[in-house]
Amino acid sequence: MKRILTGIKPTGKVHLGNYFGMIREIVKLQENHQVFLMIADLHAQTVPYKPKELRFLTYELASSLLSLGINPKKTILFRQSDVPAHLYLYWILGSLSYLGELYRMHEFKEQSERYKKIGVGAGILMYPVLQAADILIYNADLVPVGRDQVQHLELARELARRFNQRFGKIFKIPEIHLNPETEKIMSLDNPLKKMSKSSPEGCLEIFASEKEIKEKIKKAITDSGDEIKYDPINKPGISNLMVIYKYLTNKSLAEIEKEFYGLGYADFKEKIISAFFEYFSEARKRKKKMTKIYIERLLTQGKRKANKVAEENLKKILKVTGLK
């Protein structure tokens, strides 16, 4: 069975974009892969944050993932900071990384622009090195990520090759696995931007209150005209709602156009609202039943399993690098 590793940062509550862009794919992959699913709490620390919030969002993410179908019998769910071997390898890979290649990362450029007034932490620069360590310490075959992470993964592959050249063949070169769903979910209040927590009005959190979800869908930006037609250039708002409806119902865009032919935007939104609650009703029920004790127990289990694999690899790494 091929091994997968991927990580999600606990920096906000799970929204529709996270789910269809990534989580649903992991839920499918766990059926025939050995999945290591990591809550990337150390990566969440690379920008200013509140400790209480990080702790809360770590549990929140774990309980959301479990409610949405991550099966702890199949997937090893764990906290990044619970496996010290990541940090050991991170340091070793840091010395193999060139400043030039780190400065070149899009995410570094974006984040350092955003934080230039208050100061850009070195963690932002080293971010992809830790990410490479996350992957390589498990010798993962496959890494599912969003398109925005491809550059980081290419660096991880490069660091694996460089390490192997210098110290002998220890690492597999991990494959990048992109979600086959190609349509991105855009923000409900600005369909030209990706749905994200940085724009809360347009962000549909899966476990938000019924009232909030209804309101946000009702308020979603539509376009001039009154046709329900897929045309992302001229009708980005309606096209985005169609993509959401497509994911929720499994209907094709053509079928959706037919279904709503002659009907108005308001009717369409009502249908999206019911499709949303139908799709997520089980998950929302499960989420209400999650307890902190249960989550804690699973994370402890995950910690044990992840450490076992990571430590075994670390031993080999220490040996070939001359540390042991």
Ligand code: TRP
């Ligand atoms: N940087 C990733 C993101 O923002 C999260 C992440 C951390 C990750 N470590 C990883 C993803 C290792 C894949 C593999 O989405």
